[in-house]
Amino acid sequence: MLRPAQLLLMLGLPLISPAAIPPVDETQVNDLLARMTQAEKIGQLSQGVINTPEEVAAASLLVREGRRGSFILSASAEQAATFRNQLQKVALEQSRLRVPLIFGYDAIHGYRTTFPIPLGLAAAWDAALVERAQAVSARETRAAGIDWTFAPMCDLARDPRWGRVAETFGEDPYLGARLAAASVRGFQGDNPAAPDRVAATLKHYVGYSATVGGRDYNATDVTPFSLRNAHLPAFQAGVAAGALSVMSGFNATDGIPAVADHHALTNILRGEWGFNGFVVSDWTSVEEAIAWGYAADRAAAARLALTAGNDMEMVSTTFEETLPAQLARGDLSPALLDEAVRRVLRGKLRAGVFAQPYTDPAALDRVALAPDALATAREAAARSIVLLKNNGTLPLAATARRIALIGPLADDAGEMLGTWPGHGRPGDVVTLAAALRQRLPASTRLDVEFGCELLETGPRTRALTDGSIVSDPAAEVDAAKAKKRWSSALAAARRADVIIAAVGEPRGWSGENASRAELDLTGRQSGLLAALAATGKPLVVVVFSGRPLVLTNVAAQSQALLQAWHPGLQGGPALAALLYGDQEPTGRLPISFPRANGQVPIYYNHAMTGRPTMVDYRDLTRAPLFPFGFGLGYTEFTYGAAEISTPPDGPAVARTIITNTGKRPGQTVAQFYVRDVACSVGARPVQELRGWETLTLAPGESRTVSFPLDSAALGFTDRQGRWLVEPGDFQVWIAPHAGTGTPLPYRLEKAL
Numbered sequence: 032m033l034r035p036a037q038l039l040l041m042l043g044l045p046l047i048s049p050a051a052i053p054p055v056d057e058t059q060v061n062d063l064l065a066r067m068t069q070a071e072k073i074g075q076l077s078q079g080v081i082n083t084p085e086e087v088a089a090a091s092l093l094v095r096e097g098r099r100g101s102f103i104l105s106a107s108a109e110q111a112a113t114f115r116n117q118l119q120k121v122a123l124e125q126s127r128l129r130v131p132l133i134f135g136y137d138a139i140h141g142y143r144t145t146f147p148i149p150l151g152l153a154a155a156w157d158a159a160l161v162e163r164a165q166a167v168s169a170r171e172t173r174a175a176g177i178d179w180t181f182a183p184m185c186d187l188a189r190d191p192r193w194g195r196v197a198e199t200f201g202e203d204p205y206l207g208a209r210l211a212a213a214s215v216r217g218f219q220g221d222n223p224a225a226p227d228r229v230a231a232t233l234k235h236y237v238g239y240s241a242t243v244g245g246r247d248y249n250a251t252d253v254t255p256f257s258l259r260n261a262h263l264p265a266f267q268a269g270v271a272a273g274a275l276s277v278m279s280g281f282n283a284t285d286g287i288p289a290v291a292d293h294h295a296l297t298n299i300l301r302g303e304w305g306f307n308g309f310v311v312s313d314w315t316s317v318e319e320a321i322a323w324g325y326a327a328d329r330a331a332a333a334r335l336a337l338t339a340g341n342d343m344e345m346v347s348t349t350f351e352e353t354l355p356a357q358l359a360r361g362d363l364s365p366a367l368l369d370e371a372v373r374r375v376l377r378g379k380l381r382a383g384v385f386a387q388p389y390t391d392p393a394a395l396d397r398v399a400l401a402p403d404a405l406a407t408a409r410e411a412a413a414r415s416i417v418l419l420k421n422n423g424t425l426p427l428a429a430t431a432r433r434i435a436l437i438g439p440l441a442d443d444a445g446e447m448l449g450t451w452p453g454h455g456r457p458g459d460v461v462t463l464a465a466a467l468r469q470r471l472p473a474s475t476r477l478d479v480e481f482g483c484e485l486l487e488t489g490p491r492t493r494a495l496t497d498g499s500i501v502s503d504p505a506a507e508v509d510a511a512k513a514k515k516r517w518s519s520a521l522a523a524a525r526r527a528d529v530i531i532a533a534v535g536e537p538r539g540w541s542g543e544n545a546s547r548a549e550l551d552l553t554g555r556q557s558g559l560l561a562a563l564a565a566t567g568k569p570l571v572v573v574v575f576s577g578r579p580l581v582l583t584n585v586a587a588q589s590q591a592l593l594q595a596w597h598p599g600l601q602g603g604p605a606l607a608a609l610l611y612g613d614q615e616p617t618g619r620l621p622i623s624f625p626r627a628n629g630q631v632p633i634y635y636n637h638a639m640t641g642r643p644t645m646v647d648y649r650d651l652t653r654a655p656l657f658p659f660g661f662g663l664g665y666t667e668f669t670y671g672a673a674e675i676s677t678p679p680d681g682p683a684v685a686r687t688i689i690t691n692t693g694k695r696p697g698q699t700v701a702q703f704y705v706r707d708v709a710c711s712v713g714a715r716p717v718q719e720l721r722g723w724e725t726l727t728l729a730p731g732e733s734r735t736v737s738f739p740l741d742s743a744a745l746g747f748t749d750r751q752g753r754w755l756v757e758p759g760d761f762q763v764w765i766a767p768h769a770g771t772g773t774p775l776p777y778r779l780e781k782a783l
């Protein structure tokens with residue numbers, strides 16, 4: 032049963048049927064399948080990794096025998112195309128059936144042109160921009176000899192301790208779904224086989240982000256209702272946008288590893304949504320079904336994964352080792368194997384590897400860092416940065432004669448690249464220090480000071496999971512040098528008219544396997560900021576991080592605060608333009624910023640409670656420091672009281688007038704939130720985003736925004752995947768962020 036229509040309407044997405052993915056020649060698929068031995072079939076479902084010439088040589092032996100159908104190609108940008116061509120030549124000239132290999136890679140936020148991390152991209156609230164960024168990434172990735180990217184991530188970010196929130200589009204299912212679909216369009220265009228496009232992967236299916244305690248690779252608890260309404264929408268949107276593949280997650284919900292979750296992989300993904308691409312596991316996650324206590328042994332792991340609907344095994348080799356005997360014993364049906372192979376072959380055809388098996392090794396040089404790529408990276412960086420506080424210090428006055436730029440991230444190119452930099456290079460990054468030097472008025476002097484190390488915490492050791500203690504090289508700091516840097520930074524601060532502090536967390540402290548228990552600035556940066564604030568000079572803080580940090584003290588100590596994420600190659604020029612007001616800050620938070628570590632997990636769209644006024648802590652409010660959707664500009668907007676009108680011939684409409692009441696042109700993101708006051712089926716959120724509109728207004732200008740109160744706005748998905756709209760009371764908001772606005776009551780008299 033296909034049920035995508037309502038959800039897709041809710042997302043404002045065209046109703047592309049997954050069946051509309053370019054059809055493939057099924058005769059070719061079936062002919063090939065008919066000629067394959069069982070071992071060759073299993074080979075098509077087995078993915079290896081190559082990084083070095085030695086690995087290419089070893090892989091060649093397997094490819095010659097038809098024992099590998101795919102590789103992760105994470106070799107350097109210079110070597111990738113050559114390695115691809117070498118192995119592809121073996122597949123096409125030495126293997127029996129000459130089936131080309133498909134090469135995958137994690138081009139998550141860029142290949143050579145590194146964009147802001149996905150969480151930063153999401154802060155632009157601009158699907159078209161995300162699509163353009165991913166199209167640039169696709170062009171460079173394909174040129175490097177890669178057919179298939181392991182992106183977009185469709186996981187929902189609710190716990191900032193989890194390092195992988197950096198890779199998400201934030202905490203909202205609606206925003207996330209819109210941006211996941213846009214990413215698929217950017218990667219694949221109309222034809223994923225085109226020379227400037229790649230196949231996309233929706234990952235990690237499903238519920239990986241609900242990891243208990245925010246610890247990566249941990250068990251997950253996802254209720255059937257939140258699975259449907261929070262975790263699945265982005266995947267469904269990505270399927271509808273035509274994604275060729277899905278990656279199953281590392282997690283296990285209710286004890287069932289995602290790689291072996293038949294309900295998710297077969298009933299929902301294929302049965303309900305009609306997905307006809309292929310599913311790849313995550314790295315060794317098939318064999319990890321044993322560690323989860325679900326599969327008794329390697330044979331069970333392979334059988335459970337394949338039976339659940341996981342077609343390709345990444346890195347571990349349980350398929351190759353155990354499927355032949357299981358098939359021989361009749362523990363597995365050969366038809367199941369055939370169907371998985373068909374899906375992979377279709378994927379290869381659609382991704383263009385049969386038509387274009389080889390890559391021109393010079394192609395990447397022709398397209399890498401093209402002017403439009405850098406312009407898009409600059410635009411994306413500027414649009415991703417969120418102004419969180421400003422007492423008027425920004426934009427910087429041209430009259431500031433002396434600026435002290437202080438902090439470990441002022442001039443660190445490598446750290447700007449973020450968690451999945453692709454093959455972005457520090458040498459191509461323009462840091463904030465470099466960009467400010469370019470932008471400063473001639474009369475302004477810039478002092479750049481390091482201040483302190485990102486990870487300078489004194490003597491330090493680290494306990495590994497096996498109980499051994501190792502020293503942390505980051506702690507080996509020359510004390511005399513550290514002291515000198517600190518005092519030199521403070522001296523520069525005292526001389527300055529304005530201090531800009533560039534602080535945050537290392538890029539390696541977000542992303543995979545990078546959970547944090549404390550979400551503060553790392554090392555001695557908090558102390559540095561306190562010392563800078565104590566000078567009494569105006570303090571502008573720029574935070575570079577892969578997640579929301581706890582910025583309560585930082586906000587209190589600063590006159591202006593910008594969240595810059597890890598902004599990619601063009602973060603410096605983007606920041607310089609915003610700091611000087613050449614461009615308005617327009618970013619809006621795609622994730623809540625906690626006031627204290629103890630508040631997490633924290634997200635605006637949490638479920639209702641029986642005692643809504645009593646859910647604070649003894650020692651702290653429940654409110655975040657900065658709510659979802661929040662962000663300032665250099666002008667002010669007034670939102671009028673919302674009202675509802677009911678035209679005779681269509682759904683009711685909520686609308687309001689928004690006015691730019693400030694002195695500069697600017698942009699606001701009018702956000703439309705809904706609460707279903709009583710729901711017979713499950714825990715509805717206190718508020719949920721169901722639309723937004725970005726307005727650019729001149730000073731004094733007003734405009735009306737309106738949002739229809741239709742089925743797409745008011746409905747939800749039940750546990751069986753049906754879209755329901757229940758008559759009764761609703762509340763609606765049109766507001767500049769989730770933490771403000773007066774709810775407007777609305778009564779839906781009859782079902783839509």
Ligand code: NOJ
Pocket residue numbers: 103137181234281313314543
């Ligand atoms: C593990 C990660 O979880 C996944 O996101 C990535 O695509 C694969 N490794 C391949 O690198």
